[in-house]
Amino acid sequence: MILKESKEVILQNLSSIATEEKGISKSTEKTFLNPQLSIDQSKLQNDFIANFKMVSGEVHLLEEKGRLIDKINELIREFDAQSVSFWNTEPLKSLELTHETDLASADIGITGADFAIADTGTLVLLSGPEQPRLTSLLPPVHIAILKKETIVSNIHALFAKLGKSYKKNYDELCTCISFITGPSRTADIELNLTLGVHGPGRAIVIIV
Amino acid sequence: MITERIDFKKNSAEALKSPKLKKALVNFTDRSRNSRKKAISEVSEWEELRSEARRIKEQVINNLDSYLLELEESVTRVGGKVHWAKNAEEASSIVVNIARENNVRNVVKSKSMATEEIELNRHLISSGINTVETDLGEYIVQLCNDHPFHIITPAIHKTKEDISKLFSEKFGVPEYEEPQELTNIARKELREKFLSADMGISGVNFAVAETGTITIVENEGNARLATTYPDIHVAIMGIEKIVPKFEQLSIFLSLLARSATGQKSSTYVSLITGPRREGESDGPRQFHLVFLDNGRSDIAKSKETRESLYCIRCGACINICPVYRQVGGHSYGWVYSGPIGAVITPQLNDLQKTADLPFASSLCGACRDVCPVKIDFPHVLLSLRQRVVEKTKGKPNPAQFMEKMAFRIWSFVFSKPFYYNLAGRMMVFLQYFYQKENELQGLPYPFSKWTKEKNFPAFSKKPFRRRWKEKYSAKMEHQ
Numbered sequence: 198m199i200l201k202e203s204k205e206v207i208l209q210n211l212s213s214i215a216t217e218e219k220g221i222s223k224s225t226e227k228t229f230l231n232p233q234l235s236i237d238q239s240k241l242q243n244d245f246i247a248n249f250k251m252v253s254g255e256v257h258l259l260e261e262k263g264r265l266i267d268k269i270n271e272l273i274r275e276f277d278a279q280s281v282s283f284w285n286t287e288p289l290k291s292l293e294l295t296h297e298t299d300l301a302s303a304d305i306g307i308t309g310a311d312f313a314i315a316d317t318g319t320l321v322l323l324s325g326p327e328q329p330r331l332t333s334l335l336p337p338v339h340i341a342i343l344k345k346e347t348i349v350s351n352i353h354a355l356f357a358k359l360g361k362s363y364k365k366n367y368d369e370l371c372t373c374i375s376f377i378t379g380p381s382r383t384a385d386i387e388l389n390l391t392l393g394v395h396g397p398g399r400a401i402v403i404i405v
Numbered sequence: 406m407i408t409e410r411i412d413f414k415k416n417s418a419e420a421l422k423s424p425k426l427k428k429a430l431v432n433f434t435d436r437s438r439n440s441r442k443k444a445i446s447e448v449s450e451w452e453e454l455r456s457e458a459r460r461i462k463e464q465v466i467n468n469l470d471s472y473l474l475e476l477e478e479s480v481t482r483v484g485g486k487v488h489w490a491k492n493a494e495e496a497s498s499i500v501v502n503i504a505r506e507n508n509v510r511n512v513v514k515s516k517s518m519a520t521e522e523i524e525l526n527r528h529l530i531s532s533g534i535n536t537v538e539t540d541l542g543e544y545i546v547q548l549c550n551d552h553p554f555h556i557i558t559p560a561i562h563k564t565k566e567d568i569s570k571l572f573s574e575k576f577g578v579p580e581y582e583e584p585q586e587l588t589n590i591a592r593k594e595l596r597e598k599f600l601s602a603d604m605g606i607s608g609v610n611f612a613v614a615e616t617g618t619i620t621i622v623e624n625e626g627n628a629r630l631a632t633t634y635p636d637i638h639v640a641i642m643g644i645e646k647i648v649p650k651f652e653q654l655s656i657f658l659s660l661l662a663r664s665a666t667g668q669k670s671s672t673y674v675s676l677i678t679g680p681r682r683e684g685e686s687d688g689p690r691q692f693h694l695v696f697l698d699n700g701r702s703d704i705a706k707s708k709e710t711r712e713s714l715y716c717i718r719c720g721a722c723i724n725i726c727p728v729y730r731q732v733g734g735h736s737y738g739w740v741y742s743g744p745i746g747a748v749i750t751p752q753l754n755d756l757q758k759t760a761d762l763p764f765a766s767s768l769c770g771a772c773r774d775v776c777p778v779k780i781d782f783p784h785v786l787l788s789l790r791q792r793v794v795e796k797t798k799g800k801p802n803p804a805q806f807m808e809k810m811a812f813r814i815w816s817f818v819f820s821k822p823f824y825y826n827l828a829g830r831m832m833v834f835l836q837y838f839y840q841k842e843n844e845l846q847g848l849p850y851p852f853s854k855w856t857k858e859k860n861f862p863a864f865s866k867k868p869f870r871r872r873w874k875e876k877y878s879a880k881m882e883h884q
C-alpha cells in the first residue's frame with residue numbers, strides 16, 4: 198500500500214506549482230532540421246567514414262564488382278575466427294556462413310545497420326526477432342554491413358527519419374535502438390584511452 | 406543520506422595535501438575543458454540547442470505531475486512496470502523486493518548517480534544479493550571501498566600503479582603496467598559477472614513521456630550488457646529526467662556527449678522501450694522503472710531554485726569550476742560535486758548539515774556559461790545562501806554579530822571624509838608590524854580570519870586622494 202501513497206504524495210507536491218506557471222510554454226518549438234542542407238550522398242558517405250575512423254572504427258568499401266561474401270571471409274581469416282554469429286537478415290541471410298548459436302563464445306558478430314549518421318560517425322541498429330541486440334555486443338569483433346543510401350546527415354535528420362518510418366505512431370517502436378559510434382572504450386585509468394572494455398574492441402563497417 | 410555536517414573547509418584542506426591528486430585534477434579538468442570547447446565549436450547552432458533544451462526542461466518541470474503520469478501510462482502500455490518512490494529507502498526497498506520476488510542472486514549495475522544517491526548497493530548487499538558495479542571506474546572504486554570522485558570519471562584519483570596493485574591483489578594476476586592490459590583483465594572478470602547475472606540495474610539519462618522509452622548513454626558497453634543480458638532490468642530515474650517527445654531526444658543527445666566528454670557522440674546510446682517482445686531472442690523479460698523523488702518535488706516548488714532540476718548530469722560545470730579544480734570531488738561530501746553539487750546537495754538534504762556548500766563558490770559564473778541547459782548558478786547559489794542565513798536567524802551567532810559591527814563601523818568611517826582620512830593615515834602606522842612587501846599578513850583577530858586564507862594589500866603611504874590632488878593641481882598649473 199506504501200506505493201500508492203507515495204504516488205499521491207509526489208503528485209500532490211508537484212501540483213502545488215502555481216497554475217500560471219503550468220501549461221505549455223508560449224515560445225514555439227524550434228526544429229534543427231535544415232531542409233536546405235544538400236543531401237549529397239557521397240559527401241555523407243565520406244563524412245561518415247572520416248568520423249567513424251576518428252573514433253577508432255574501421256571502414257571497408259565494397260568495390261563495384263566485389264562480392265560481400267569474399268570481403269567477409271577475408272575478415273574472418275584475418276581474425277582467425279572459429280565461430281561467427283550473424284543477423285538472419287538480407288544480405289547476410291543468403292550468404293553461406295555457418296552460424297554459431299552460443300553468442301557468448303562467438304569470435305565475430307555480423308549485423309546489418311538500419312541507418313548511419315554522417316556527422317558523428319554513428320551506426321543505428323534496430324532490434325527485432327531477426328536482429329538480436331547481443332550480436333553487436335558480446336563478440337570481441339563487430340562487423341556491420343551498411344547500405345550507403347541509409348546514411349543521414351545528423352542526429353536531427355535521423356530522428357526525423359525514425360519519426361517518418363513510424364508515421365509518428367510510436368506504438369510499434371522497436372524494443373531497443375542502439376547507436377554505436379566506434380568500438381567500446383574507456384578512459385577510466387588515468388585518462389588513457391583503452392578499447393574493448395566490455396563491448397567489441399574492433400568495430401568494422403563494410404559499406405555496400 | 407547525509408548524517409554528519411559537511412565541513413567543506415576541512416575536506417578541502419585534506420584534499421590540498423595530496424600533490425598527486427592535484428596533478429590528476431589539473432590534468433583532467435584541462436583536458437575536459439579543451440575537448441568540450443573543440444566539440445562545441447563544430448556545432449553552429451549550439452546556442453539555439455541550449456535555449457531549446459532549457460525551454461523544454463522548463464516546460465517539463467512546470468508540468469512534471471502530468472508528464473510523470475503520461476510516462477507511467479506509456480511504460481505500462483509497452484509492458485513495463487512503474488514504481489513510485491518518495492525517498493531513498495523506499496526506492497531501495499522496491500528494488501530489493503523485485504529481487505527477492507524473483508529469487509535474484511546476482512546483480513550487475515551500470516553507472517547511475519541516482520543509485521549512488523540512494524546507496525542502493527549497500528541495501529542490496531546487506532540483503533544478501535551480490536551486486537557488482539560494471540563501469541570500469543566504478544568497479545575500481547567499489548573494489549577499494551571508496552567513493553566516486555567525479556560523476557563522469559569516478560576513478561580519476563587512482564593511478565595506474567594503484568589499480569595494478571589492486572587487481573593483482575584481488576585476482577592474483579601479475580602487476581600489469583599497461584592500461585590496456587588492466588582493461589583486458591577487467592573485461593574478463595566482469596564478463597563472467599554479466600553472464601551469471603539474473604538482474605541488471607541501470608540509471609536513465611532521458612525518459613520519453615510519449616513513448617515510454619528510456620535512454621542510456623555510455624562509452625563502455627556495460628550498460629548495454631546490463632540491460633540486455635539478464636532476465637530482469639530495473640532502471641532508476643530521478644523524476645526530473647523526462648523529455649516529452651521522442652524526436653526531442655536529438656537535442657539532448659547533441660548536447661550531452663559534447664558537454665560531458667567533448668565527444669561528438671558517446672560510443673553507445675540505447676533507446677529502450679519495454680521488455681523483450683515475442684519472437685525476440687534477447688532483452689530482459691521484465692522491465693521495471695522506478696521514479697525517484699527524494700526531495701525533487703520540493704525543489705520544483707521553489708520558483709527561485711527550480712531550475713536545479715533542469716540538469717542533465719553532463720559534468721561540464723564541474724570541469725570548468727576553479728574551486729573543484731583545486732579541491733576535487735570528495736570535498737563536497739556527497740555524490741554530486743562541483744557547482745551542481747553545491748546546488749543540489751543542500752536541496753536534497755538537511756540544509757543545516759550542508760550549509761557550507763552554497764558558499765563553496767566564487768560566483769564567477771563559468772558554470773552557467775558552459776551548462777547545456779543554462780542553469781543560472783550564481784542566482785541559485787545566492788538564493789540558497791539566503792536560505793542558509795534565514796535558517797540560522799534568531800540563534801546567537803558570533804560571526805554574524807562581528808560582521809554586523811564591522812559593517813556599522815565601516816559605514817560610519819566611509820561616510821565622513823574626516824574620519825576616512827584619519828583612518829587611512831592611522832592604517833599606514835598600524836600596519837607596520839604586519840607588512841611584508843606590499844601585503845599584510847598574520848593580522849590579529851578578528852582580521853586574522855581574512856589573512857589566514859589570503860593576503861591583504863598594504864595601505865599606501867601616499868593615499869590616492871593625495872596623489873589625485875597633486876596630479877590635478879599640476880595639470881591646472883600647466884594650463
Ligand code: SF4
Nearest residue numbers: 716717719720722776
Ligand atoms: S548543471 Fe548543467 S553543466 Fe552541470 S552537470 Fe548539470 S547540465 Fe551539466
